[in-house]
Amino acid sequence: MKTRLVIAYGVFLIGVLVSSYCFVDPNLQYLQWFYLHFSLRSQPGKIALLLIILVIFFTFYILILRLYQRKILKQKDGIRLITMTVLCLLFSYPAVYSYDIFNYVATAKVAFLYGENPYIVMPIEFTGEPILSFMHAPNKVALYGPGWIILTLLPFIVGGGNFVLTLFSFKAFIIVFYCLLLYLLYKLSKNFFAVLFFGLNPLVVIETIIGGHNDVVMMAFLFIGIYLYLRKNRSFGVIFYICSVITKYATLILLPVFLLLKYTHRREIITQTQLLRWSMYGMIIIFLMSSFREEIYPWYAIWFLPFVALVGSRNEKLLAIVFTFCLELRYFPYMIFLTHFGITPLLKTIITFVPLIVLVVLLFINRVWGKTSLHYLR
Known part of the structure; x- marks a missing residue:
């Protein structure tokens, strides 16, 4: 069972890698060969x-979590699956x-090639x-903190x-922070299930290892x-918390938590679990508030998922x-x-929240009346 799962998952990852090149932009002249030979022209x-x-x-993902909880998969198997995911999808489009x-690349060019201020000058x-021929937002100045701009000098x-x-x-630079974040989750929890729960979540894999979003950099700091x-x-x-804020500003909402820690640290009345839960609630709040600025993007879930992995209950993990x-x-x-x-906006809202609301109602019924049999993550 275990060997077959690893092989099947590996084949699937290779399929995802190859399939990603079906979506090469026609204006991306650097990858024209892939567009001509692999591109999928049919929208349906x-x-x-x-x-x-x-x-x-x-x-x-769900199968891996269940098999790990049943001790069919061991920690070394989980490490193998994560390594396969990283090495294979690093090279995806x-x-x-x-x-x-x-x-990200365009902003780095503005700053380090042209020597201009990316907060004033647009690509x-x-x-x-x-790069302008295939960018989707060349008319915007830099949206991220100066910490991120400085970090992009290396790649x-x-x-x-x-x-x-x-x-x-x-992509490789961002994946390094993904791996660092997984290591920190294990150090804080001493529970490899938390690492698997976050690290192999398809949203995290798609938005970080494939898409290269920088949210894991903020979260790693x-x-x-x-x-x-x-x-x-x-x-x-505190220094690394500041690094997180100046990478991407979302973690600024946790400033009250860090201030509370500062004024109570001598009495040590705040436990690790309390700190992580308060942080989880804070990141969920800023996640929901993002809809007022523009819209809720899928990769914003990376802001609270690590906390759910560490301190979330069974129901919270299922909801996540x-x-x-x-x-x-x-x-x-x-x-x-x-x-x-x-x-389109209405459908996005329905797709995002209606299934979640239905599940919350079912969990509530199950808790109050005990008539619904919901077996998950066991």
Whole structure:
């Protein structure tokens, strides 16, 4: 059973890797060969392919969690599965769902190649810049903190001016922080299930290892800060928390938590579990508040998922699994109607929250009346 699962999962990952090149942008001249030979031109075909991949991904994920809890899979098997996922999908085409990684590269170019302030100068102002032909938001200044801009110097230098090498240098750079975050989750929990719960969640894999979103960088700095603070190294803990905030501003909402820690640390009345739960609630709040700024993007779930992995109850973990699946479904209304307006926003809201509300009601009924048999994560 175990060997067959590992082989099947490996074959699936290779399929995802190959399938990702069906979505190469026609304007991306650096990967024209893939566009000419692999690109899937049919929109219904693209939708069907992505939906099948998503369903299979979550099926593997739930199966892996269940087998680990039943002790059929061991920790070394989990490490093997995570390693396979990273090594295989590192080389996938990143812009299957989102083009954000191109924005990272463009912002680094503005700062380090052209020597301009990316908070003032937009990429679109550099007429003739090749990356403009396939960017989806060249008319925006930098959206992230100065910490992130400084960090991007490393993958930009490693890329050496070659776009493809630079692109995959950015992916590899972000994956390093993904691995660091997994290590910190294990150090805080001493429970490898927490590592699997977060690290192999399809949303995390799709948005981080494939898509290259930088949210794991922010979260890795945050968890370094939390880990150091809990180990009495409070000064460095605060420094890394600040690094998290200046990477991507979402963790600023946890400032009250860190201030509370500062004023109560001598009495040590706040436990690790309390700290992590308060942080989880804070990141859920800022996640929901993101809808007021623009919209809720699927990768924002990375803000609270590590905390759910560490201190979430069974019901909370179940809700998180269903919610991450629903968040990935948010891409499909746009793919169907090819517009962000009209019925698309309503469908996104329905897809995201209605299944979650239904599950909450079922869990409530099960708890109050005990008539519903809900077996999960056992």
